[in-house]
Amino acid sequence: MAALRWTLRVSPMLARARTSPGSLATTCLADRYLWDRFHAQPRPGSVPTFDWFFGYEEVQGLLLPLLKEGPVSCPPRVLDVGCGTSGLCTSLYTQSPYPVDVLGVDFSPVAVAHMNRLLEGSQGQIPLSPGHPASHLCFRQADAQNLGPVAPSGSFQLLLDKGTWDAVARGGLPGARRMLSECLRVLSKQGTLIQFSDEDPDVRLPFLEQMCCGQTVTMQELGPFGGITYFAYLVKCAH
Structure with missing residues (x-):
């Protein structure tokens, strides 16, 4: 097999990313402390979450069909890797009419603490309620x-990555490879990994097809949302 030739470039999303007051585009987005500071910043108004790209509403039509086959007695396990303070996990939990068992992970303790407070209710907030009792x-x-510490091999039926791979790749290709390998490891048989990105298919698809040898790799165009076209890259596990 020919060696993979992939040029690391800045995702359009990352080139546009802004914090207040500085820009994320000129920093290493694989740096945990950068995200600790970012997630510690006050949010405007009463908005409790922050989403890259788009929110749950824009992709629920893609996600819900993958979840509806699971029995109530054993809800499908969903992993949101690099969840940050996104509303993706919380919206799946509160809005899915089908039972789901969702785990959101992030390397920023600030983000994780914020999301746990949101889930449990704090400072007068009402705890989140599930859309399905199971x-x-x-x-x-x-x-x-x-x-490894949170996800045994083959333990999740659906793995979601909304911009996390894009950020890890800014730290170099070895880290991006390790992340993808870990995502594939934790997928169950017939599980699905979805990478949401604004990176062009002519860049992302060749990388995924070579790294995910033996898996089925497909792409769906999303949007445009706010005038921007995004992509869902789906990898179907075959082990």
Whole structure:
């Protein structure tokens, strides 16, 4: 097999990313302390979460069909890797009409603490309620490049990555490879990994096809949302 030739470039999303007052585009997005500071910043108004790209509403039509086959007695396990303070996990938990067992992980303890407070209710907030009585949600600190402490092999039916691979790749290709390998390791038989990104298919697909040899790799176009086209890269596990 020919050696993979992949040029690390800045995702359009990351080039646009802004914090207040500085820009994320000029920093190493694989740095945990950068994200600790980012997630510690006050949020405007009463908005409790922050989403890259888009929110749950834009992708629920893609996600829910993957969840509806699970029996109530054993809800499908969903892992949101690099969840940050996104509303993806919480919305799945509170809005899915099907039972789900969701785990959100992030290497930033600040992000994880914030999401646990949101889940449990604090400072007068009401705890989150599941959309289905059999659903579960929790948040734990973990590095996307080493999911062993929280995710045994083959333990998740659905793995979600919304911008995390893009950020890890800014730290170099070895870290990006490790993250993808870990994501594939924790998928159950016939499980699905979905990478949400604004990176062009002509860049992402060749990388995934070579790294995910023996797996089925497909792509769906999303949007445009706010004038921007995004992509869902789906990898179907075959082990």
